[in-house]
Amino acid sequence: MKTSRRSILMGSLAALLAPVAVRAQTAPPALAGSELPPGLPQPDETIDLWPDGLPGGENPALTETVIERSRDRLVTDRAVYGITNPRMAVFRPRKPNGAAIMITPGGGYKWVVVDKEGYEVGRRLSALGYTVFVLFYRLPNEGWQDGANVPLADAQRAMRLIRARAQDYGVDPERVAAMGFSAGGHLCADLGTRFDAGVYEPLDAADQLSARPFLAAPIYPVISMTAPNAHPGSRALLVGEDADPKREAAHSPDRNMPEGAPPFFILHAEDDPVVPVENAVLLRAALKAKGIPVETHLFAHGGHGFGLRKAVGKPVEGWLDLFLAWAQAVGFANRY
Template sequence: MKRLILVCLYPLLVCCNVLAQQPSPLWQEENIPNYQNNSAKEVVVERDIISIQNVQSATIEVYLPSNKNANSMAVLILPGGGYNSVSYDWEGTDYAKWFNSQGIAAFVLKYRMPQAESVLTSHKAPIQDAQRAIRYIRHNALKFNVDKNKVGVIGSSAGGHLASTLATHFTSSYYQAKDAIDNENVRPDFLMLIYPIVSMKNGVTHQGSRNKLLGKQPSFELIQRFSNETRVTENTPPTFIIHSGNDKAVPVENSIRMYQALVKHQVEATLHVFPDGGHGYGLGLSKSEAPNWTGLASKWLQSLSANNF
């Protein structure tokens, strides 16, 4: 009887192993741009979320909806963490599962930290990884059952800054092409910002994130370049923004300035500002005062699909 049970279970175990998703390296080791060898290690901090610090090398994790539910859209997910860590499940894999429920393929990026010992130029590393990631999705669009012209990006907090950088710096590639993946377009087809850092300007930015990304005494030119509200053009993708007025970490002015720039350039934009919620509420399930932004996002995505794709 024991032998029979083992035989019956074996196909199930094989099936589960095949279906399990594992993060994949974004770069081949010899092709990582802006990189130097080092002995530093990543650290996973024991908290109520998975917080990964000192990220040395980028990975991408794939979450796919069922084929019957899939609508051919895809989204690159950039978790926050103040450019000091990656809130991997809280603003990453939890989001991915929600997007799957909407029929959208989701890809969680663990991007390099600007001050990691492996990084040569701090401000380039995150955007290099983000540009590579969206190209990776498009290059493998057939494999993932997605339309390469329906690939967007979502970012929270510092991840929102990185997402807005991806959406406003797409005329420049931040690294030299390494392989066929890098022939793909880096412009997202839509942009979603959740309590985002957008500006690097004094009095608006989150100072700790700016220090990590640009250094403690950045040049005026560098501040301007990564104040993404100044980079908006008519070609910036349609944008959905959520923020809370009582956010004490990242001032709501980041989202307001971004929205004003989008409207000025006649880009389709939606901004929801809530009086409560504070900062860092993820999907908004952990505290009663957090806004129910996923319901709003679902309607926006449906409208986007109907009107733009």
């Protein structure tokens, strides 16, 4: 079902009129005792997705843990797992352009990357006027009852909350996009194809809103859950190593393409040694078969997980400019 301006605006009004208790929000993931590099703004604003408790009252015995993978004290490369309080870290621009982007970082569904595919992209986009929400979503193999759908439930809820609070951020509730990387690219594509899937029971007025993004931008994404194209680690953690063909298909976005999917921007490197480029090709083919607008960029060299920092000095370095130009062409926002 396509996003309806009337449904979004009416839903936003309902959400605004509903009584909302003032609650302290959970701080962004942090590494205790660590000294952060100077000159890198850290988000201090978050939005809890489930302030009244997780759907179904689930409460696995998890401890949120942040690790530092970088050996350079001037460059952080944190990752977080054991997330029981999924939330968004917010990057507000000085001059909002009215468009918002929700980022789902990668991490192979083993953890969620904080810096490389989260904060670094968030800072760059917010400097250009976009309001950015970096989503720290629950991981599928950490004891949740419906583990394979837990990341999607968080992504749907996040999109709806952004729209419900659009007025607070100077955002047009229609112009909310999704961007994701690697396994986060799978989540981005899953949201772009299964935005209407009932993966949790509605809780409040925000859940009356559409979870369909204005556009979806999966970057070097995991797509297929079927060998030989599946990323083994993501597949094992999302659907299980013994998943049958039906379960594989249910969680492969290329095999769940609806007529009303949003426009897609797909980018991948052909020499990716982790996630085969065929994932991007399969997704593009599925979009074309349904007549969904799609922009695709395949680079000969780039590898995997380049984000912004590892793209420097390579032809793929300009990938964000390509995205911004395309976003302008489809009416999402001005480039600058």
